[in-house]
Amino acid sequence: xxCTVVVGGFxxxxxxxxxxxxxxLKDKPSIVARAGVGPNAGHTVEHAGRRYSLRxxxxxxxYEKARLLIGPGVAVNSKVLLxxxxxxxxxxxxxxxxxxxxxxxxxxxxxxxxxxxxRTVGTxxxxxxxxxxxxxxxxxxxxxxxxxxxxxxxxxxxEIHSALSSDDLVLVEGTQGTFLSLYHGTYPFCTSKDTTASxxxxxxxxxxxxxxxxxxxxxAFVTRVGTxxxxxxxxxxxxxxxGWQEFGTVTGRERRAAPFNFELAKLAVRLNxxxxxxxxxxxIVFPESKGVKExxxxxxPAKDFIDRVEKxxxxxxxxxxxxxxxxEVIERREE
Ligand code: GDP
Numbered sequence: 278x279x280c281t282v283v284v285g286g287f288x289x290x291x292x293x294x295x296x297x298x299x300x301x302l303k304d305k306p307s308i309v310a311r312a313g314v315g316p317n318a319g320h321t322v323e324h325a326g327r328r329y330s331l332r333x334x335x336x337x338x339x340y341e342k343a344r345l346l347i348g349p350g351v352a353v354n355s356k357v358l359l360x361x362x363x364x365x366x367x368x369x370x371x372x373x374x375x376x377x378x379x380x381x382x383x384x385x386x387x388x389x390x391x392x393x394x395x396r397t398v399g400t401x402x403x404x405x406x407x408x409x410x411x412x413x414x415x416x417x418x419x420x421x422x423x424x425x426x427x428x429x430x431x432x433x434x435x436e437i438h439s440a441l442s443s444d445d446l447v448l449v450e451g452t453q454g455t456f457l458s459l460y461h462g463t464y465p466f467c468t469s470k471d472t473t474a475s476x477x478x479x480x481x482x483x484x485x486x487x488x489x490x491x492x493x494x495x496x497a498f499v500t501r502v503g504t505x506x507x508x509x510x511x512x513x514x515x516x517x518x519x520g521w522q523e524f525g526t527v528t529g530r531e532r533r534a535a536p537f538n539f540e541l542a543k544l545a546v547r548l549n550x551x552x553x554x555x556x557x558x559x560x561i562v563f564p565e566s567k568g569v570k571e572x573x574x575x576x577x578p579a580k581d582f583i584d585r586v587e588k589x590x591x592x593x594x595x596x597x598x599x600x601x602x603x604x605e606v607i608e609r610r611e612e
Contacts, residue, residue, distance in 0.1 A: 279441075279444075279445075279446045279447070279489045279490070280441060280446075280447045280449065280483060280487050280488050280489055280490075281300065281304075281306075281446070281447070281448050281449065281488075281489065281490040281491075281492060282312075282449040282451060282474045282477050282478065282488055282490070282491045282492070283296055283297050283300070283448070283449065283450055283451055283492045283494060283555075284451035284454075284455065284472070284473065284474050284477060284491065284492070284493055284494070284549050285451060285452070285453055285454030285455060285457075285472070285493070285494055286454060286455055286493035286494055286495040286541075286542055286545040286546075286549075286551075286554070287454045287455065287456060287495060287496065287499050287500075287501075287538070287541060287542070287545070288453075288454045288456050288457055288499065288500065288501040288502070288505075288507075289318060289452070289453040289454040289457055289502070290454070290496070290500055290502065290523065290525070290532065291454060291494040291495055291496045291557060292321075292494055292496060292555075292557030292558060292598055293320055293336070293450065293451065293452070293494045294320030294321045294322045294331065294336040295321065295322060295323065295336075295557065295598060295601065295602075295603060295606075296492070296494050296555045296557065296596060296598070296606075297309065297320070297335070297336040297337050297448065297450045298322045298324055298336045298337060298339045298340075298603045299596065299603050299606050300337070300448055300492075300596075301336070301337030301338075301339055301340035301343055301448055302339055302340050302603060303608070304446055304448065305340060305342065305343075305446070306337065306340070306343055306445070306446040306447055306448040307342075307343065307344060307440045307443075307445035307446060307447070308343060308344045308345075308346055308436065308437055308440050308445070308447045308448070309335040309336070309337025309338070309340070309343045309344075309345055309346070309447075309448045309449075309450060310335065310345075310346040310347070310348055310433065310437060310447060310448070310449050310450065310481045311333065311334070311335040311345075311346070311347045311348070311351060311450045311452070312348055312350060312351060312449050312450060312451050312452070312476070312477035312478070312480035312481050313350075313351055313450070313451050313452025313453060313472065313477065313480060314351070314352065314405055314409075314452050314453055314468050314469065314470055314472065315332075315333075315351055315352035315353065315354070315380065315403070315405035315408070315409075315452075316332035316333050316352075316353065316354045316357045316358075316380070316403050316405065317332075317400070317401040317403040317405040317406075317453075317468065318332065318452035318453050319331065319332050319525070320332075320336045320450070320452070321601070322336050322338075322339060322603065323601045323602045323603065324339045324602065324603045325339075328601075329364065329365065331361055331365070332354075332357050332361065332403075333347060333351075333353055333354070333357055333358045333361055334358070334361040334362060334364075334365050334367060334371070335347070335450050336450055337448055337450065338365045338367050339603060343370070343448075344370050344371075344372065344436065344440075345367050345370055345371045345372070346371075346372045346373075346374075346431065346433045346436060346437070346481070347372070347373045347374065347377060347433065348374055348377075348433045348434070348480040348481030348482060349374040349375075349376035349377055349433065349434070349480070349481075349482065350377075350470075350476070350479055350480025350481065351377055351480055352377065352378045352379070352380055352404075352405050352408045352409060352412070353373065353377045353378070353379055353380065353420065353426075354379075354380040354403070354404065355379060355423060355425055355426060358373070358426075359425065362429075371429055372429055372430070372431030372433060372436065373420050373426060373429045373430060373431065373433075374420065374430070374431065374432070374433040374434070375419060375420050375421035375430045375432075376419050376420070376421070377419065377420040378408050378409065378411075378412045378417045378418075378419060378420075379408070379417070379418050379419065379420055379422070379423055379426075380403070380404040380405060380407075380408040381404070381408075381418070382404075383407075384404030384405075384406075384407035384408045384411065385402065385403065385404035385407075387404070387407040388400055388402050388403075388404055388406055388407050389402050394406060397465065397466075397504065398465055398466060398467075398503075398504065399466065399502070399503025399504040399505070400503075401525075401528050405468075405469060406468070406469035409469040409470055410469070433481055433482060434481065434482025434483075437481060437482065437483055438482075438483075441483075441487055447483070449477050449478070449481060449483070450477075451472065451473075451474065451476075451477040452472065453468050453472040454472060455472060455473055455493075455544075455545040455548055455549060456541065456545070457472055458470075458471045458472040458473055458476070458548075459471055459472075460473075461473060461548050463505045463506050466503070466504050466505025466506070467505070473548050473549050474488070474491045474549040474550060474551075475549075475550075490552045490553060491549050491550050491551050491552050491553075492551070492552070492553045492554070492555055492595075492596070493542075493545055493546065493549055493551040493553075493554050493555070493592075494554075494555045494557060495537070495542055495545075495554060495555070495556055495557070495586075496537075496556070496557050496558045497537060497556055497557065497558045497559050497561065497562040497563075497582070498521050498534055498535065498536055498537055498558070498561070498562060499534065499535045499536070499537060499538050499541070500521075500523055500532040500533065500534050500535075501532065501533045501535075502525045502528065502530050502532045502533070503530065507533050507535050508535060508538055508541070509535040509536050509538065510533055510534070510535045511533075511534050511535060511536075513531065513533075516533075516534040519534075519562075520561060520564075521534045521561060521562075522534070537562075537582075537586075539585070539586075539589045539590075542554075542586070542589070542590055543589060543590055543591075546590050546591065546592055551590075551592055552592065553592060553593055553594075553595040553596075553610070554586065554587075554590060554592050554593070554594045554595070555594070555595065555596035555597070555598070556583065556586060556594050556596075556597050556598065557597075557598035558598055559575075559579055559582075559583075559597050559598060559599055560598075560599045560600055560605075562579075562582070563575070563576055563578055563579035563582070565579070566579045566599045567599060567600055568599055568600050568605055569599045569607065570599070570604075570605075570606070570607060571607065572597070572607050572609060575597075575607070583597065593609065594609065595608075595609045595610045596608060596609070596610070597609070
């Protein structure tokens with residue numbers, strides 16, 4: 278039995294999509310399950326020369342034998358989902374839990390009209406927050422109420438349990454980041470539910486004793502989109518000068534940036550019960566790392582940085598991203 282949960286260690290956009298895709302190709306799980314909040318998160322996968330921006334279909338779709346499931350804790354938008362199923366040609370191996378909440382136009386309108394959400398909180402206006410609020414009031418409609426979703430309905434918790442009982446690997450994809458959590462994040466500048474590994478497990482119906490590994494994904498610098506505190510924030514001029522400029526996958530908004538925050542990362546290790554860390558975008562902070570696949574070939578300052586991360590966080594950095602593609606990864610897990 279093995280269940281690996283992947284979560285974001287900072288404010289989202291850490292490169293979870295690429296790490297999940299890499300792990301799916303390498304570890305060949307029988308199931309990749311998307312947990313998390315909903316289509317307010319965009320995960321990017323660059324694989325075999327193509328770039329995918331996925332808001333609902335699990336990033337592990339690149340491993341063609343994996344079942345792709347979305348757990349009942351995730352809010353879905355039918356149009357976004359059906360488009361992505363087409364885009365990734367995964368119809369025959371995709372399943373959605375009948376108890377997923379469905380985002381409707383009224384939820385999107387509600388968020389768009391709310392000055393509190395658009396100006397103060399800085400929401401993505403994808404309707405997820407309003408949908409989760411309606412769910413808390415037991416007023417939301419579920420996937421089982423929509424005929425266009427009926428071909429995909431599956432008991433996700435039961436499928437995952439059956440895979441784990443057969444000693445298969447299950448890979449769980451969290452969304453957003455630890456400090457966007459409704460409970461542990463920078464309230465009110467946060468998302469509409471918890472985003473830690475425990476929440477990811479609840480989203481798909483896996484109990485805490487079933488989890489074997491929690492991988493936190495950190496970027497080699499910190500970014501944050503929209504409002505809310507960001508310690509050590511750089512000016513946009515300095516961000517551009519360092520080559521750290523990024524734009525959001527869902528909103529296209531320019532992300533704010535700061536250097537790697539060791540204290541925040543340590544807290545993320547504690548909140549998620551992290552067993553391994555992945556560091557992405559090492560090549561952006563240390564350009565000579567670009568495309569490197571062996572740890573020993575990294576430039577010394579990059580190795581020193583990884584060393585500092587391990588010493589401060591108390592966990593091994595087992596995966597290192599040196600470029601956007603699924604094959605630009607340094608693997609340091611023991612076989
Ligand atoms: P996610 O939501 O956590 O999956 O992150 P995003 O998709 O919002 O942003 C990550 C971006 O960084 C995407 O454009 C990825 O293709 C890219 N990326 C991921 N890992 C690396 C890496 O190691 N190096 C570089 N240069 N880009 C990366």
